[in-house]
Amino acid sequence: MSKSIKVLIQGTGFAGQGHADAFRSVGAEVVGIVGRTQSVVEQVAKDMNIPFAGTNWQEALVECKPDVVSIATPGGAHEEAITQAIEFGCHVFSDKPLTATGESARKLHELALKKNVKTAFAASFRYMPDVIYAKRIVAAGAIGEPLEVECISHFNLERDIPFGWSHRKEDGGGRLNNNFTHKLSIVTSIIGEKILSVMGEVRDDLGRAPIVDGVHNFKKRRDFIPDDLNDPSLKWGESNVEWSYTVLAKLESAMAEKPVSVLFKHGGLHPRFNEDHIVIYGSKGAIYIKGHYGSGPLYFYDCNNHWTRLPLPLPDDIVENTPQGEGDTERNWRYLIRELVKDIRGEKVLPYQTFKEGAQYQQLIDIIRKNDNWVDVSHLQ
Numbered sequence: 001m002s003k004s005i006k007v008l009i010q011g012t013g014f015a016g017q018g019h020a021d022a023f024r025s026v027g028a029e030v031v032g033i034v035g036r037t038q039s040v041v042e043q044v045a046k047d048m049n050i051p052f053a054g055t056n057w058q059e060a061l062v063e064c065k066p067d068v069v070s071i072a073t074p075g076g077a078h079e080e081a082i083t084q085a086i087e088f089g090c091h092v093f094s095d096k097p098l099t100a101t102g103e104s105a106r107k108l109h110e111l112a113l114k115k116n117v118k119t120a121f122a123a124s125f126r127y128m129p130d131v132i133y134a135k136r137i138v139a140a141g142a143i144g145e146p147l148e149v150e151c152i153s154h155f156n157l158e159r160d161i162p163f164g165w166s167h168r169k170e171d172g173g174g175r176l177n178n179n180f181t182h183k184l185s186i187v188t189s190i191i192g193e194k195i196l197s198v199m200g201e202v203r204d205d206l207g208r209a210p211i212v213d214g215v216h217n218f219k220k221r222r223d224f225i226p227d228d229l230n231d232p233s234l235k236w237g238e239s240n241v242e243w244s245y246t247v248l249a250k251l252e253s254a255m256a257e258k259p260v261s262v263l264f265k266h267g268g269l270h271p272r273f274n275e276d277h278i279v280i281y282g283s284k285g286a287i288y289i290k291g292h293y294g295s296g297p298l299y300f301y302d303c304n305n306h307w308t309r310l311p312l313p314l315p316d317d318i319v320e321n322t323p324q325g326e327g328d329t330e331r332n333w334r335y336l337i338r339e340l341v342k343d344i345r346g347e348k349v350l351p352y353q354t355f356k357e358g359a360q361y362q363q364l365i366d367i368i369r370k371n372d373n374w375v376d377v378s379h380l381q
Contacts, residue, residue: 005341008064008090009033010057010081011072012044014219015095019070020048022333025323026341032064057081061088068093068344070337074165075172076100079108086111091118091344093337097177098355100170102363109359120340121358123185124332129322130296133314134280134287135190138255142300143282146191146255149262151183153276153292157268162212162224163237174241175268176202176365183264183278184361185353186294187251190280191260194252195360200368202242205269211235243268247368295328 005028009016012035020030032052035041045053054060061069061084069085071078075097082092082099092112098105098121112119125131138146155175165171166178188195211234212224226234244267250259278289286301298310313319323338325331339352 004029005068005344006031006064006066007068007070008052008060008066008085009050009070009072010077011035012037012041013072013217015072016070017044017048018330018333019072019093019095019337020050022325022330022337023068023070023341025334026338028068028341031066032060034060058084061085061090066090068340071095075177076165076168076170078172079104082108083111086115086117089115089117091340092355093120093122093340094355094358095122096181096358096361097172097365098358098362100172102359102366105355105359105362109355112355118340118343119355119358120336121353121355121361122333122336123181123353123357123361124336125182125293125328126185126189126353127322127332127335128186128294128296128328129314129318130289130291130298131186131189131294132318133310134289134294134298136315136318137287137298137300138190138280138282141255142284143280143286144284145257146253146260146280146282147258148281149187149191149260150277150279150281151187151262151264151266152274152278153179153183153265154267154270154272155179156271157243158222158225159206159269160210160225160229161221162215163209163239164215164221166218167206167209167237167239167241169241174202174365175243175266176245176368177241179266179268180245180247180264180365180368181361182293183266184249184364185357186278187262191251191262192253192255193357195364196250196252196259198247198249198364198367199373200245200247200264201371201373202369203244204239204242206239206243208236208238211237242369244270245368293328 007023007028007030009020033050041053068091071094079099166173215221215224247264249262253260276292280287288299299307301307323331323334339349343349
């Protein structure tokens with residue numbers, strides 16, 4: 001029997017608890033959890049039967065002596081904790097974004113290579129079963145040579161969600177960090193991993209949001225929207241990140257003679273009229289992946305000019321390889337964590353995203369946020 005892998009979790013919210021469950025699902029031992037507030041971290045540790053609970057990350061590394069750390073805090077809090085863990089000799093699983101800036105993310109990737117530790121970067125919706133099936137169909141040549149990809153999504157987020165890390169660039173907030181990373185990961189998994197060029201435009205149309213105490217779980221933040229937004233005692237915080245983006249990219253593909261053009265369009269505050277979708281257009285047909293982050297179902301456009309929904313169930317091997325979990329996010333964490341743990345144990349695994357992609361994505365986000373791709377044509381009016 002292989003040695004038990006010990007895991008230390010940073011973060012006590014939805015992601016931290018989800019990471020802990022995911023590591024346990026593959027036989028790892030969760031030995032400790034660290035958070036900001038002692039009472040909160042103690043309660044989570046008690047509820048999840050985790051032996052160590054604390055608020056000092058460095059002390060937790062020394063006390064727990066983990067083989068792996070799992071980073072489940074906002075991106076702005078990642079750099080120091082990951083640096084300390086790598087210096088301690090730990091492998092690292094990190095949620096996205098890797099850090100708040102491309103430069104700091106690049107340094108973490110280089111440090112991990114220098115210290116020879118394994119890393120995993122959780123832009124993990126590429127493991128959605130319908131995405132994996134779409135990748136297989138495209139690779140088989142069913143749509144011919146891939147030409148273009150269209151990714152459209154609208155979240156209709158409430159403007160009055162309590163002010164927090166998602167409103168702040170320095171904390172890893174913004175829709176590029178928390179939506180685009182997933183969409184880019186999905187598209188590159190299908191088309192090809194090499195990104196040749198990118199340009200984009202971002203907008204912050206939110207303004208301000210109410211400041212509310214006691215929000216510890218990201219998924220429950222809607223429950224804390226104040227009943228009276230006109231209360232004069234209410235305090236407000238100003239957003240400094242994008243809530244909408246439009247990005248154009250070109251990808252190299254082994255299946256295409258020319259670079260594949262990709263459009264990413266997202267409106268975080270805008271209502272949906274049609275379903276979110278990802279469409280891969282080819283020279284002989286197309287694949288339409290319906291739903292939030294590639295949740296499916298799939299539709300195929302054939303040489304007879306017909307859209308047809310692909311029948312369920314999905315191929316047996318895809319279904320059997322999909323972990324169990326409460327939701328899509330949890331299942332995708334479990335998929336990637338399973339690959340990381342197998343790799344640490346010396347088992348053969350397919351390539352998965354590491355800090356190489358995490359650093360690359362963060363540098364791309366820095367470029368897109370510059371908003372400097374416009375050409376002034378006002379003189380032509």
